Amino acid sequence: MKPEDFPDEIRPFIIPEHKGNLVYRCLGCGREYGIEKLLYTCPDCNKVLLLHDLNFDRLKRIPGEKWQRIFDYRRMTKIPALKGIYRYHEFIGPVIPLSSVVYLGEGHTPLIEANSLLQEKAGLRFFFKNDGQNPSASFKDRGMASALSYINYLVKEKLVSDVLAICASTGDTSASAALYASYLQPHIKSAVILPHKKVTPQQLSQPLGSGASVFEIPGVFDDCMKVVESLSEKYNVALLNSKNAWRILGQESYSYEIAQDFEYDMNNKAIFIPIGNAGNITAVLNGFIKFYETGIIAVLPKIIGVQSEHANPVFNYYSEPNAKKRKFVPVNVKPSVAQAAMIGNPVSMPRVIHLVDTYNRLAGKENVFFVEVKEQSIMDWQITANRNGHIACTHGGECLAGLAVAVTSGLVSLKETAVLDSTAHALKFSGFQEMYFENTFPAGYEVLPDKSLINFPILIHPEGLDKVPAPGKPLAGNDFNIFVKRVSDEIAGLLDLKKR
Numbered sequence: 129m130k131p132e133d134f135p136d137e138i139r140p141f142i143i144p145e146h147k148g149n150l151v152y153r154c155l156g157c158g159r160e161y162g163i164e165k166l167l168y169t170c171p172d173c174n175k176v177l178l179l180h181d182l183n184f185d186r187l188k189r190i191p192g193e194k195w196q197r198i199f200d201y202r203r204m205t206k207i208p209a210l211k212g213i214y215r216y217h218e219f220i221g222p223v224i225p226l227s228s229v230v231y232l233g234e235g236h237t238p239l240i241e242a243n244s245l246l247q248e249k250a251g252l253r254f255f256f257k258n259d260g261q262n263p264s265a266s267f268k269d270r271g272m273a274s275a276l277s278y279i280n281y282l283v284k285e286k287l288v289s290d291v292l293a294i295c296a297s298t299g300d301t302s303a304s305a306a307l308y309a310s311y312l313q314p315h316i317k318s319a320v321i322l323p324h325k326k327v328t329p330q331q332l333s334q335p336l337g338s339g340a341s342v343f344e345i346p347g348v349f350d351d352c353m354k355v356v357e358s359l360s361e362k363y364n365v366a367l368l369n370s371k372n373a374w375r376i377l378g379q380e381s382y383s384y385e386i387a388q389d390f391e392y393d394m395n396n397k398a399i400f401i402p403i404g405n406a407g408n409i410t411a412v413l414n415g416f417i418k419f420y421e422t423g424i425i426a427v428l429p430k431i432i433g434v435q436s437e438h439a440n441p442v443f444n445y446y447s448e449p450n451a452k453k454r455k456f457v458p459v460n461v462k463p464s465v466a467q468a469a470m471i472g473n474p475v476s477m478p479r480v481i482h483l484v485d486t487y488n489r490l491a492g493k494e495n496v497f498f499v500e501v502k503e504q505s506i507m508d509w510q511i512t513a514n515r516n517g518h519i520a521c522t523h524g525g526e527c528l529a530g531l532a533v534a535v536t537s538g539l540v541s542l543k544e545t546a547v548l549d550s551t552a553h554a555l556k557f558s559g560f561q562e563m564y565f566e567n568t569f570p571a572g573y574e575v576l577p578d579k580s581l582i583n584f585p586i587l588i589h590p591e592g593l594d595k596v597p598a599p600g601k602p603l604a605g606n607d608f609n610i611f612v613k614r615v616s617d618e619i620a621g622l623l624d625l626k627k628r
Contacts, residue, residue: 129204141190141198142205144214148222149182152373155478163223164287166279168360168371176478178414179373187218192423196392199384212236213270213381214277219418220377221274228281230308234269235381237261239389239547246516250528251535254546256518257386260553264334267382267408267551268304274378275368276308276316283315288366291316294359295368296352298323298404298467299331300552305368306338316366321345321352326467330556348461349405350473370407371475379408383415386547387425397429398534398546400527402466403442403498406474408549409433413483413496420490428491432539433498434530436506438462438574439470442480443500456481463572465506465522465560468551497539501529503574507564511581514554522557524550586622590614 131142151160152167156175161167169176190198202215209229213220215236221229239255247253259267282288293316295305302320309318319341322332326348335342345352353369360367370376387394394416401409412431419425435443439461448454458473474480484496509532510525520528527548534540554561562568565582569575589596593614595607603611619625 129201129206131205134201137194138197138201141194142202142210143207144210144217144222144226146187146218146222147183148218150179150223151182152177153180155482163278164282166282166288166366166372168357168367168373176371176476177373178479178482179377181222183222184418187422190422192392192425195422195424196388199388203388213273213378216381216384219384219415220380221277224277224281228277228284230273230277230280230311232263232269232273232308232311234262234273236385239386240518242513242518243516246513246518249512250531252531252540252542252544252546254528254531254548256513256520256524256548256550257382258519259382259549259551260519260521260556262304264300264304264307265553265556266300266304267379267549268300269308270381271370271372271375271378271407271411272304272308272368275366275372275374276312278374279316279366280312283312289315291366292364293318293366293368294320294356296321296349296356297327297369298349298470299327299334299556300468301369302327302340302342303331303334303338306335306340309340310338317341318368319343319365321355323348323352326470328467328556328559330558349471350458350461353405353475369475370405370410376407376411376414376476376479379411380415380418382408382549383412384419386429387416387419392419392425394425394427394429396544398432398540398544399429400432400434400530400534400546400548402469402523402526402530402549402551403433403435404439404466404469404471404474406442406476406480408551410476410479410483413480413487417483417487417490428487428495430540430544431487431496432530432534433496434526435498435500436464436466436469436526437500437502438464439466439472440500441472442474442477443498445477445481446484446498463570465503465510465557465573465575466526467557468523469526497534499530499533499537499539501526501533504576505529505532507560507575508578508581510554511561511564515581518550519554520550521552521554522560523552524548524554588615588618590618 154170156173208231209226212231212235262269309316324344441459461472464470506525509528513520597603
């Protein structure tokens, strides 16, 4: 639909015109800095930053219901820059011209309701949001579209040149960073640092295929992150981890899409988010806050962060009921099937603390909660979900395990509807399914298969059937007819099929 075909009162808003005035705002000392240069931490106190629009209050002059109509009509446009996360341009990147927006098909991933059997097992009505259907098959593309659109803008304005984008990763971040950087060649090149043998083969193949320089080092993600931080402090590189505030900004689109898909009715909704480096839950909190402050949604949904017992520093922090006694203590992680969540010292923890306080204050009650789940439960629920029509990754399994804990503990009620974040495509983690079926998980994972969930292919070669087809050696005539009958009869017997 062309902009000139929209209603008169909406037409002026279809192409974003809001002139944002973004600054980096330090969560430690409160100082603000211009965005002409990439900053990751405060130059004065070294604390993390959030991007803040000094002109944000201007957005409140437009009634919330009108914003709803603007976004709903934008959904019908054919303009590439408005098809992805920048449908919400005024809230995500109001300083970035549409001509600098990088759109590779990210955002607006489907919200899929679980079937009745799975909802009955979980104990609540719920949906999976399939973020594995982003271009690099994970939610990371939301933040990367934002970060690389901003860098593309800096390149076009000649504020930077010959950019080397670098990140630490457990797999998905590297895949996304390499994909988006490769699209912007020759102005941007990418390098990724991975923990050796801690990334699935499917994930490793992605940055290699996109042409990134890939380095593996001993240790876990936290060790990779320290190396990347050291490089970004000493050399002229662009850090693309969630320490980069532009990443957080793009990931806010997850909240906006959920609101739009539910017709902006967030009453009795509970959003489950797996926590790794804490960037995603930070973005979800901030996104819903922005929509709430501008009247686009009338209620802040319940937020429930989920962590494995093998990597649970955020859960541990909030397990102390007295806020004044809380102290953040990093943990040494143990092996986890939810690899992206296997982070013991999340870089966005200060953002989480700040935004949880803000979120609860605006809600007028405690509205953000945290649960932990067992590795066994993550795998059992992931496979159960996928046996019921989903393509949930291990992190989707983690969320579903978290939902089961929340239902049992009374954190959610039957009147609520849950949305679970399946952060990546199941195929990225097919190796864990294979280990589950074959019962070959190393002891450190603490996962044993439920025999009822194991599935293997069955070779059908009827006893005494010597003549069978082979590549380049087809059967014909009576031999082929005998082969088809014997194989068909055996399959029918195994499936207990009844004759017509």
